[in-house]
Amino acid sequence: MNMEKMMQDKAVSMYGSDLSNCSNEQIYLLLLDITKDLMANAPLIEGDRKLYYISAEFLIGKLLSNNLLNLGVYDQVRDVLAGMGKTLAEIEEIEPEPSLGNGGLGRLAACFLDSIATLELPGDGVGLNYHLGLFHQKFENRKQKELPDPWMTAQSWLNDTGKYYPVHFGNMDVEAHLKSMDVIGYTGKKNQLLLFDLDTVTEAIVESDSINFDKNDVKENLTLFLYPDDSDEVGRKLRVYQQYFLVSAGAQMILEDVKAHSWDLKNISDHVVIQINDTHPSMVIPELIRLLMENGLSLEEAVAQTEKVCAYTNHTILAEALEKWPSHFIEQVAPQLMPIIRELDAIAAKRDDNPKTRIIQNDIIHMANMDIHFSKSTNGVAKIHTDILKDTELHDFYRLYPEKFNNKTNGITFRRWLQACNPQLTKWIISKIGDGFLKDSIELEALKKYAADPECQKEVLAIKREKKEELAVFLKNRQGVEIDPNSIFDIQVKRLHEYKRQQMNLLSVINLYQEIKNGYVPEEKVTVIFGAKAAPAYILAKDIIHAILVLSDLIAKDEVASKYLQVVMVENYDVTCAEKLIPAADISEQISLASKEASGTSNMKFMLNGAVTLGTDDGANVEIHHLVGDDNIFIFGVDSDTVIKHYEKADYHPQDILAQDSKVRELVDFLVSEEMIALGDQTSLGRLHHDITTKDWFMALIDLESYMNCRKEAYAAYADQNRWAQMMINNIAAAGFFSSDRTIAQYNEEIWKLK
Numbered sequence: 001m002n003m004e005k006m007m008q009d010k011a012v013s014m015y016g017s018d019l020s021n022c023s024n025e026q027i028y029l030l031l032l033d034i035t036k037d038l039m040a041n042a043p044l045i046e047g048d049r050k051l052y053y054i055s056a057e058f059l060i061g062k063l064l065s066n067n068l069l070n071l072g073v074y075d076q077v078r079d080v081l082a083g084m085g086k087t088l089a090e091i092e093e094i095e096p097e098p099s100l101g102n103g104g105l106g107r108l109a110a111c112f113l114d115s116i117a118t119l120e121l122p123g124d125g126v127g128l129n130y131h132l133g134l135f136h137q138k139f140e141n142r143k144q145k146e147l148p149d150p151w152m153t154a155q156s157w158l159n160d161t162g163k164y165y166p167v168h169f170g171n172m173d174v175e176a177h178l179k180s181m182d183v184i185g186y187t188g189k190k191n192q193l194l195l196f197d198l199d200t201v202t203e204a205i206v207e208s209d210s211i212n213f214d215k216n217d218v219k220e221n222l223t224l225f226l227y228p229d230d231s232d233e234v235g236r237k238l239r240v241y242q243q244y245f246l247v248s249a250g251a252q253m254i255l256e257d258v259k260a261h262s263w264d265l266k267n268i269s270d271h272v273v274i275q276i277n278d279t280h281p282s283m284v285i286p287e288l289i290r291l292l293m294e295n296g297l298s299l300e301e302a303v304a305q306t307e308k309v310c311a312y313t314n315h316t317i318l319a320e321a322l323e324k325w326p327s328h329f330i331e332q333v334a335p336q337l338m339p340i341i342r343e344l345d346a347i348a349a350k351r352d353d354n355p356k357t358r359i360i361q362n363d364i365i366h367m368a369n370m371d372i373h374f375s376k377s378t379n380g381v382a383k384i385h386t387d388i389l390k391d392t393e394l395h396d397f398y399r400l401y402p403e404k405f406n407n408k409t410n411g412i413t414f415r416r417w418l419q420a421c422n423p424q425l426t427k428w429i430i431s432k433i434g435d436g437f438l439k440d441s442i443e444l445e446a447l448k449k450y451a452a453d454p455e456c457q458k459e460v461l462a463i464k465r466e467k468k469e470e471l472a473v474f475l476k477n478r479q480g481v482e483i484d485p486n487s488i489f490d491i492q493v494k495r496l497h498e499y500k501r502q503q504m505n506l507l508s509v510i511n512l513y514q515e516i517k518n519g520y521v522p523e524e525k526v527t528v529i530f531g532a533k534a535a536p537a538y539i540l541a542k543d544i545i546h547a548i549l550v551l552s553d554l555i556a557k558d559e560v561a562s563k564y565l566q567v568v569m570v571e572n573y574d575v576t577c578a579e580k581l582i583p584a585a586d587i588s589e590q591i592s593l594a595s596k597e598a599s600g601t602s603n604m605k606f607m608l609n610g611a612v613t614l615g616t617d618d619g620a621n622v623e624i625h626h627l628v629g630d631d632n633i634f635i636f637g638v639d640s641d642t643v644i645k646h647y648e649k650a651d652y653h654p655q656d657i658l659a660q661d662s663k664v665r666e667l668v669d670f671l672v673s674e675e676m677i678a679l680g681d682q683t684s685l686g687r688l689h690h691d692i693t694t695k696d697w698f699m700a701l702i703d704l705e706s707y708m709n710c711r712k713e714a715y716a717a718y719a720d721q722n723r724w725a726q727m728m729i730n731n732i733a734a735a736g737f738f739s740s741d742r743t744i745a746q747y748n749e750e751i752w753k754l755k
């Protein structure tokens with residue numbers, strides 16, 4: 001394929017001009033066109049059994065580089081552009097990032113689609129096409145402000161299939177319009193991401209300069225936003241409308257596929273597997289049963305088939321995320337499901353007389369309970385998480401169905417998280433161990449023998465330095481912030497949540513700030529970087545963002561402290577940003593309260609790019625710790641058993657720590673100090689202070705001292721650059737296990753059984 005000629009021809013046909021005269025935007029659009037054509041001609045992956053990965057989120061990120069890479073034409077395009085004095089990065093700046101996800105859950109779904117196609121397994125993603133995404137985060141007066149994120153442009157990766165599926169709500173009928181995107185694997189074959197939408201949705205109903213809209217008007221608002229505000233009943237009901245819309249259209253489409261293949265619906269489980277990603281798509285179970293019955297199966301047959309078709313992944317033990325809907329919601333939104341859910345509840349009651357495993361309890365429908373009873377598999381997403389599910393959170397279910405429970409430790413696609421975002425490091429690895437690791441990631445282990453080699457250490461440090469400089473340029477352009485590539489880049493990027501403990505990081509930074517004010521001179525300057533969106537209705541999370549932004553300015557204004565310390569909060573943290581931040585990181589902050597972070601996936605991305613983890617023994621950190629050994633990681637904090645016991649006994653009180661430890665008291669009180677209040681909002685800072693001093697539900701204070709000490713140790717270790725580089729290489733070498741290709745191979749062997 002002559003890429004230069006293809007691009008030339010496109011320039012002429014699209015713009016009637018020579019390629020050399022095209023603007024970056026024109027080049028992006030012509031590359032989009034060429035890539036879409038190449039993908040349109042790629043063969044579909046087929047088989048006599050197919051997976052549908054159904055999910056509320058798919059955080060796919062920009063697609064141009066990734067698609068070029070998987071089509072095998074990345075280098076050619078890069079070279080043509082280089083000949084014109086341009087880079088792919090410049091061109092990709094034009095591409096809007098699809099706003100179809102929130103955090104790790106959605107990004108995992110996207111990594112999985114990449115690996116499913118790469119392993120040539122027939123499997124499509126099924127989701128919704130949110131016009132205005134999650135939201136666009138802006139900082140105003142040092143606070144998060146939410147704005148719509150209109151990511152859809154006239155030309156995009158979306159295709160219109162022209163297909164519609166009727167969805168019957170209790171009070172109205174609508175038509176789900178199916179859009180699609182090609183998902184190309186590394187071997188050049190493709191699956192699809194199938195996204196349902198509603199033509200009557202009207203972006204103009206959103207009030208200007210906000211994300212507020214009339215939540216009652218479902219025909220106009222249904223697919224406007226991902227996770228609409230659920231702080232009131234209409235908002236919660238809107239989420240149920242979205243969920244039923246997704247599963248009803250999805251189940252109809254699946255049955256249509258089955259019929260098109262002339263497969264027998266009575267044996268649908270021989271041909272179809274549906275992976276339910278968290279509880280948002282759980283209603284697919286009763287909906288599939290309903291549709292199978294409409295197609296002539298008896299209730300018993302439909303239930304038996306559905307239980308063999310569906311598999312459920314649990315991504316969290318947080319009660320707030322295990323959805324429960326009042327049955328009157330379902331009565332209103334999808335009344336046709338209620339008789340089936342009642343039947344399922346009755347079957348569940350026959351299987352187990354334990355009231356805790358019932359689906360309907362006090363007129364509330366427990367979605368996860370329905371998933372576990374009527375799926376063939378329930379998996380957690382890291383070893384410790386699955387153990388906690390079995391031993392405590394879902395213990396009653398584990399006793400009932402031990403054979404259903406299994407672990408699938410998460411993974412990440414190395415195509416995006418190494419090859420595309422860190423070509424320098426990829427090239428270096430290839431120069432040492434060849435390119436076999438791109439197909440079999442475990443081959444990265446061969447790097448271990450270079451860890452102690454001073455020449456290699458110099459080389460990885462030089463690459464890290466280059467990525468830090470790239471990040472500095474990126475942040476300057478994107479946000480006008482200047483950072484110092486000579487400093488330690490200490491980074492925490494993830495959804496904002498108290499259990500992830502961004503507030504503990506903040507308190508530790510306050511400590512460093514105060515020490516510097518008191519005369520301490522750090523050996524290395526530190527740049528602490530945060531990136532996080534807070535759910536619009538999660539007040540305390542927004543208070544934490546406010547406190548970070550206030551502290552950031554406070555330190556910047558201080559002549560002495562700013563010489564040694566800078567705090568940056570990246571605005572509108574997204575996949576694009578992550579692709580710049582992660583390769584540039586020295587320290588990966590993974591500091592969740594042990595037992596609470598199911599897995600984490602940024603921890604894997606960071607280690608693969610040579611950052612060293614500073615974290616608790618939680619989620620996949622436990623497996624990282626095991627793989628790299630004590631010498632290549634910084635672990636602190638109480639363990640998960642201790643945390644679980646505190647919750648059981650309800651004996652954790654922050655007041656006890658504050659009474660004993662005057663230093664901790666001082667740090668917490670600093671939140672409402674004159675200095676902070678001078679720049680910040682007293683109500684917001686006061687609320688945060690009050691919460692930490694009286695509740696601290698996710699125990700930031702329990703680990704604060706050990707965290708601060710461990711962080712200092714990490715900074716001290718960094719000063720010995722050879723030793724540090726050795727840790728970097730050891731981390732990269734151990735990262736092979738975390739390829740999503742490995743995760744997907746395990747899902748397939750143990751759950752999906754696709755050929």
Ligand code: H2P
Pocket residue numbers: 102103104105106108315316381410494495597598599600601619
């Ligand atoms: C969640 C969990 C993470 C996990 C991810 C994917 C819900 O993501 O909390 O621990 O790695 O799913 O399984 P997040 O918090 O980033 O939204």
